[in-house]
Every structure is written in C-alpha cells, then in structure tokens.
Amino acid sequence: MGRAIISNIQNTISNGDYVIDGLLLASGKIEIEIEVNSNCDILLKNIIDVKELNIVINRDSNVVLSFISEDEMNDSNINITVKENATLSGYFADFAEKTLNLHCKVNLAEPGASCTYRVASLVAGEDRKLVDISIDHISPRTYGKFDCYGICKDKGKIVVAGTSHVFKGAVKSKAQQNSKIMVFDESSDASTKPILKIDENDLEASHGSVVGKINDEHLFYLTSRGLSEEVAKELITWGYLRPILDGFKEEDVKNHISSLIERRM
Amino acid sequence: MSTLKIINLHASVDGKEILKGVNLEVSEGETVALLGPNGHGKSTLLNVIMGHPRYEVTEGSIYFDDKNVLELSPDERSKLGLFLGMQAPSEIPGVVNSDFLKAAVNAHREKPISTYNFYKVLDAATKELKMPFDLATRSLNEGFSGGEKKRNEILQMELLKPKLAMLDEIDSGLDVDAMNVIADVINKEKAEGHGFLVISHYARLYDMIHPTRAVVIINGRIALDGGPEIFKRIDQTGYEFIKTEYGIDIEKEDVEMNKVSIGTCAVKESVK
Ligand SMILES: Nc1ncnc2c1ncn2[C@@H]1O[C@H](COP(=O)(O)OP(=O)(O)O)[C@@H](O)[C@H]1O
Ligand SMILES: [Mg+2]
Numbered sequence: 001m002g003r004a005i006i007s008n009i010q011n012t013i014s015n016g017d018y019v020i021d022g023l024l025l026a027s028g029k030i031e032i033e034i035e036v037n038s039n040c041d042i043l044l045k046n047i048i049d050v051k052e053l054n055i056v057i058n059r060d061s062n063v064v065l066s067f068i069s070e071d072e073m074n075d076s077n078i079n080i081t082v083k084e085n086a087t088l089s090g091y092f093a094d095f096a097e098k099t100l101n102l103h104c105k106v107n108l109a110e111p112g113a114s115c116t117y118r119v120a121s122l123v124a125g126e127d128r129k130l131v132d133i134s135i136d137h138i139s140p141r142t143y144g145k146f147d148c149y150g151i152c153k154d155k156g157k158i159v160v161a162g163t164s165h166v167f168k169g170a171v172k173s174k175a176q177q178n179s180k181i182m183v184f185d186e187s188s189d190a191s192t193k194p195i196l197k198i199d200e201n202d203l204e205a206s207h208g209s210v211v212g213k214i215n216d217e218h219l220f221y222l223t224s225r226g227l228s229e230e231v232a233k234e235l236i237t238w239g240y241l242r243p244i245l246d247g248f249k250e251e252d253v254k255n256h257i258s259s260l261i262e263r264r265m
Numbered sequence: 266m267s268t269l270k271i272i273n274l275h276a277s278v279d280g281k282e283i284l285k286g287v288n289l290e291v292s293e294g295e296t297v298a299l300l301g302p303n304g305h306g307k308s309t310l311l312n313v314i315m316g317h318p319r320y321e322v323t324e325g326s327i328y329f330d331d332k333n334v335l336e337l338s339p340d341e342r343s344k345l346g347l348f349l350g351m352q353a354p355s356e357i358p359g360v361v362n363s364d365f366l367k368a369a370v371n372a373h374r375e376k377p378i379s380t381y382n383f384y385k386v387l388d389a390a391t392k393e394l395k396m397p398f399d400l401a402t403r404s405l406n407e408g409f410s411g412g413e414k415k416r417n418e419i420l421q422m423e424l425l426k427p428k429l430a431m432l433d434e435i436d437s438g439l440d441v442d443a444m445n446v447i448a449d450v451i452n453k454e455k456a457e458g459h460g461f462l463v464i465s466h467y468a469r470l471y472d473m474i475h476p477t478r479a480v481v482i483i484n485g486r487i488a489l490d491g492g493p494e495i496f497k498r499i500d501q502t503g504y505e506f507i508k509t510e511y512g513i514d515i516e517k518e519d520v521e522m523n524k525v526s527i528g529t530c531a532v533k534e535s536v537k
Contacts, residue, residue: 216318221355222365224315225421226343226372235368239359239404 003043006032014038017249020053022046022070030054034061034086041066041249048072052079059084059110066247068257069096077103084110090117091247092131095260099128106135108142108173119148120244122237123156123188124264134163137170137203145176148192149244151237153184160190164205165197173200177207182214182240184233234265267293267330267346267428267460269314274325276313283309285485286325293428296461298471298496301482302504302515307464308352310482311431315349316342329429344373346428350418350435352464356406362417363387363401370424390423395446411438419447422454429460436470448473468500483507484516 003019009027014035020042028051034040036058044050044067057063057080065080065088073096082088088106106115115135123129135144146162164175181190192209214236222232241261245254269291276284283306291297301307313320314327316339327334329345337345357365366387371377378386391398394416406414415435422430432451436444451461451474465471471493479495481488481504488507489495498506507513 215355218355218357220315220317220339221351221357222360223339224317224343224349225365225369225425226340227365227368228340228372229338231368231372232340235360235365236357239357239361242359 003041006030006042013040015040017041018043020044020047020050022048022050025050028052032056034058034063036060038062040064043248043250043253044068045253046070047076049074050076052077054078055080057082057086057088059086061086062089063087064089064091064247066091067093068248068253068260069094069098069100069102071096071098073098073100075101075103077105079105079107080115081107081109082113082115085112086110086114088115088117089247090115091244092117092119092121093244093248093257093260094119094121094129094131095241095257095264097125097127097264099126101130101132103132104134106133106144108135108137108144108170109139111139112141113139114143116145117147118244118247119146119150119160120241121148121150121158121160122241122261122264123150123152123158123190124154125156127156127158129156129158130161131158132161132163134161134165135175137164137166137173137175140169140171140173142170142173144174146178148179148181149240150179150181150190151184151240152181152188152190155187157189158191159193160209161193161195162207163195163197164207166200166203166205168199170200171202173203175203175205177209179209179211180240181211182237183211184214237261237265268328269347269429269460269462270326270328271310271314272326272328274310274313274327275323276309276320277323278309278320282323283320283485284313287482287485287487289480289487289490291429291460291462293460294458295478296455296463296474296476298476298479298493299462299464299482300479300496300499301488305482305516306485307482308433309485311349311433311462311464314342314431315339315347340372343425343427348422348425348427348430350415350422350430350432352433352437354406354414354418356404356409358404358407360405362403362405365405366401366421366424369421373425386424390420393446394420394423394450395443396420412440412443415439416443416447419450423450426454426457427459429462430454431462431464433464434466435463436465436467441469444470444473468496471496471500481507483513488513 003017006020007024010031012033015038023046028049031054033056037060041064148160162177179192194207271289274287
C-alpha cells in the first residue's frame with residue numbers, strides 16, 4: 001500500500017499513489033506529467049526547498065494533490081495545468097511555524113477542466129504568511145473553487161490572496177472563492193484580497209470573505225456547559241481546521257498534521 | 266439546599282434596558298414556569314443568569330448557593346450547577362458533538378472520564394432520548410433539525426445533572442412524542458430534587474412536568490408570582506387579565522420595526 005516515490009526532475013506518471021518527499025529530492029525543481037485518463041494521489045511532505053513544482057494533468061485524469069508545509073520550508077511556486085475534463089483536488093495544510101509565501105497558479109486550459117483548492121492555515125507569533133492562489137479559466141465550462149480557512153493569533157499576520165480570472169471565451173465557467181479567517185486577538189492581523197477578473201459575460205462567479213473575531217455566541221455556548229474559555233477556543237479552532245484532514249489518506253499523515261496543529265494551540 | 270436569588274436585577278443590551286428590576290427566588294426542588302408575552306425579557310433573564318457577554322448588568326445581584334454569580338464566568342456558573350437549555354442553540358462547524366460532550370462532562374469532574382465509560386453513558390442517554398447515535402458524531406448542532414437541537418440540549422442536561430436547569434422554549438418545534446421523551450427526562454431529574462425554571466408558550470409541556478409555581482414577566486419585571494393556576498389561566502385567556510385586574514400596561518414589542526429592518530437586509534443580500 002506504500003506510495004511510489006517521485007524524485008526525478010522530470011516525471012511521467014499514471015494511475016497510483018505517489019509521494020514527493022523533500023528529503024529525497026536532488027533539485028528544487030520538479031516537473032510531473034500525468035498521463036491521460038489516470039487517477040493519481042500525490043502527497044508532498046518534508047518539503048523544504050521546492051522552488052518550482054510544475055504539474056500537467058492530461059485529459060480525463062483526476063488528481064489529488066495534498067501538501068503539508070514544514071517549519072523549515074522555503075517559499076514555493078506551484079503551477080498546475082489542467083486539461084480537458086480533468087480534475088484537480090488540492091489540499092494545503094499549512095501549520096508550519098514559519099514566514100512563508102506560497103504561490104499556486106492553476107491554469108484551467110481546456111474545456112471542462114476543474115479545480116477545487118482548499119487551504120487551512122494557522123499563523124501565530126512571528127509568522128508572516130502569504131497564501132496566493134490564482135485560478136485562470138481559459139476555456140469553456142471550466143470550474144474553479146478556492147476555499148481558505150485561517151486562524152490568526154498571538155501577533156501573527158496572514159494575507160490570503162485569491163484571484164479568479166475568467167478569460168474571454170471561457171463561457172459557462174464557474175468561479176468561486178471563499179475565505180474565512182478567525183482573528184483571536186487585537187495584536188494579530190489578517191486580510192483577504194479576493195480578486196475576480198471577468199472578461200466573459202456568460203459565467204457564474206461568487207466570492208465570500210470573512211475576517212472576524214471568534215464568534216462570541218459560540219464561545220458562550222461552549223463555556224456555558226462548563227468548558228473553560230481556553231478549551232472552548234481549542235475546540236473551535238480544531239473544528240475550523242480539521243476538515244483539511246479529509247484531503248489526506250493515511251492515518252499517520254493525519255496524525256502528523258493533527259500534532260502540527262496541536263502544538264500551536 | 267441551593268437557592269437562586271435574584272435581587273433588583275437591571276440589564277440592558279446595546280444600551281437598551283430590558284430587565285428593569287427583577288426580584289425572584291427559585292429553590293433547588295422547585296419547578297417554576299416562567300411566562301410572559303414575547304419580547305418582555307424572559308430569554309434575557311436566563312441569559313443574564315448564565316453570563317451571556319452581550320447583556321450588561323447595570324444594577325442588582327444574583328446569588329446561587331450564596332455565591333455571587335455575577336462575579337463568575339459562564340463555565341464557573343455551569344460548574345456551580347446552573348444550566349441553560351437555549352432557545353436557539355449555536356451551530357458550531359467542525360466541532361464534533363461527542364468531543365464537546367466529553368469535554369463538558371470532564372469539566373464537571375475531578376478526574377477525566379474514560380472513553381469507554383463516556384460512550385456507555387452517552388449511549389444510554391441517547392437511547393433514553395430516542396436520538397440516533399450518529400447525532401453524537403456529527404458537527405455540533407450543524408444541520409440538526411429544530412427538534413434534534415432541542416434534544417441535544419436535553420442530552421447535555423442529562424449528562425451534566427445541573428442543580429437548576431433553565432429551559433428556554435425547549436418544547437417549540439417538538440412533536441408530542443418528542444415532548445413526552447423530554448418531559449420524562451425532566452420528571453426524572455425532578456425526582457432527584459433538581460430545580461427547573463422553564464419557559465414555554467404551551468400548556469402541554471407544563472401539564473406533563475407539573476410546575477409548582479408560575480412567574481410572569483412583563484415589561485422587564487416580575488408582574489405575578491403564584492401557583493400553577495396562573496399558567497392555566499394564561500393558556501385559556503391570554504395576558505389581558507393582568508391589565509384589567511392588576512393595572513399593568515403591557516408594552517407592545519416593536520415587532521414592526523424589527524420586521525422592516527430584517528426585510529431591508531434581506532433585499533440588500535439578494536441584490537449583491
Ligand atoms: N442579543 C440581543 N441583541 C439585541 N436585542 C436583544 C437581544 N436579546 C434580546 N433583545 C431584545 O430584548 C427584548 C427582550 O427579548 P427576549 O428576552 O428575547 O424576550 P422573550 O424571551 O421574553 O421573548 C426584545 O426587545 C429583544 O429584541
Ligand atoms: Mg425568548
């Protein structure tokens with residue numbers, strides 16, 4: 001049941017589960033091409049220095065790409081091209097204690113290409129994070145969805161930038177963005193920059209973005225049943241970040257991510 | 266015996282005074298029906314007793330077990346034996362109901378309960394309340410029907426065994442079967458000597474749990490405090506007699522204004 005290891009600079013893969021383990025990489029640049037009509041699950045872990053990751057998902061393929069950030073990690077650029085009727089499901093679990101810029105650009109290049117990208121991020125203390133996801137809708141009937149759930153506390157700073165660009169001719173496309181960031185205290189700072197660039201009339205687009213304090217109604221509900229404010233906040237944080245675990249298959253990976261969250265609560 | 270003592274309580278929300286001098290005593294073994302027209306401060310009173318942060322107490326005091334309740338945080342009030350079953354329980358995304366219930370149970374114990382024992386207790390309680398066990402594994406109140414939320418409130422009361430449970434319209438949205446189930450749990454707790462302060466608009470629940478007293482709150486004050494015959498009379502004739510017999514003018518809730526503002530917001534939402 002183990003995952004096949006990807007460690008070359010250039011790779012062509014088909015059906016299967018793969019891992020890109022930063023500890024086994026020779027170079028900061030990786031290219032992966034997914035063959036037509038494949039189902040792939042790719043896990044990125046121990047990523048320290050991947051300056052550039054380029055992925056091409058060919059026609060009719062479905063790819064799950066799950067990514068865990070690490071404390072030693074440097075800034076990363078991910079570029080993904082999604083071809084005809086192919087799908088990308090991206091999950092980024094970002095609980096590293098680190099100042100970090102993550103840039104991810106998804107190109108929905110051919111008709112029917114689809115992408116859902118989910119990010120969960122926690123910033124605290126000295127962390128300054130930029131999560132920058134941009135999705136280009138080039139072709140008709142493309143679907144792009146970006147969700148970001150963030151917790152910002154103890155002087156942390158986060159900027160979530162989501163750009164959806166629907167090009168002329170990308171008719172019947174659908175672009176969605178949703179960011180929710182919970183700010184625990186006055187010293188922390190979070191902002192979202194949702195951008196919708198629309199060059200086409202025949203489409204559906206929506207974005208919602210909320211940056212706010214922890215819901216005092218929720219806090220009251222939990223504390224009125226005897227939970228201390230601290231425990232209540234932990235439960236709420238946990239509930240907020242937990243859904244990202246759905247993007248990770250193995251129990252030990254889920255446990256690892258859980259411990260990354262827990263150590264910072 | 267534990268007694269809740271409320272003395273000259275004034276409380277406001279957003280600078281508007283809602284409670285205007287409430288005096289009330291409830292002893293541990295009592296079951297008190299709390300009545301009053303809509304918008305006159307019933308829920309506010311219970312929320313203030315439990316320590317909701319949005320309500321500001323401007324005057325007066327609350328004691329339970331001779332402890333000054335107003336100095337305590339909501340979790341300390343809970344540990345003292347107070348419980349509020351809410352009119353509109355929060356939906357909290359991602360928080361697993363059983364994790365929350367276990368944390369609540371543990372908050373009331375010296376030593377944490379073992380997972381095995383917790384599930385045994387939870388299993389028995391959900392069966393008693395005729396709740397599907399999967400409600401325990403779902404996100405707290407998220408996507409629960411109105412009735413499921415109310416049962417989940419009673420489930421928490423059952424697990425925490427408060428000395429005084431305050432139940433705010435716990436029966437609204439319940440069918441007769443569900444009401445029977447909840448009344449059984451309340452009656453069982455009553456038999457153990459626990460006290461209740463129960464808001465309901467329906468005589469049906471009161472007929473099942475037999476309050477020993479009825480208290481009517483009007484214009485933010487206790488207007489009547491007496492025997493169970495009061496809620497029977499209100500059920501049959503409404504609140505009119507309080508005006509004619511006691512000379513208390515019943516202020517109308519500014520429902521109209523609320524409706525207008527909700528309407529305007531809704532329009533704004535849909536335009537966006
Ligand atoms: N959280 C709140 N924010 C603003 N107004 C409130 C809030 N809670 C209660 N009120 C106002 O206080 C008054 C009394 O409300 P409430 O105590 O809920 O009445 P009841 O439970 O008797 O129907 C109403 O006018 C209501 O609009
Ligand atoms: Mg009410």
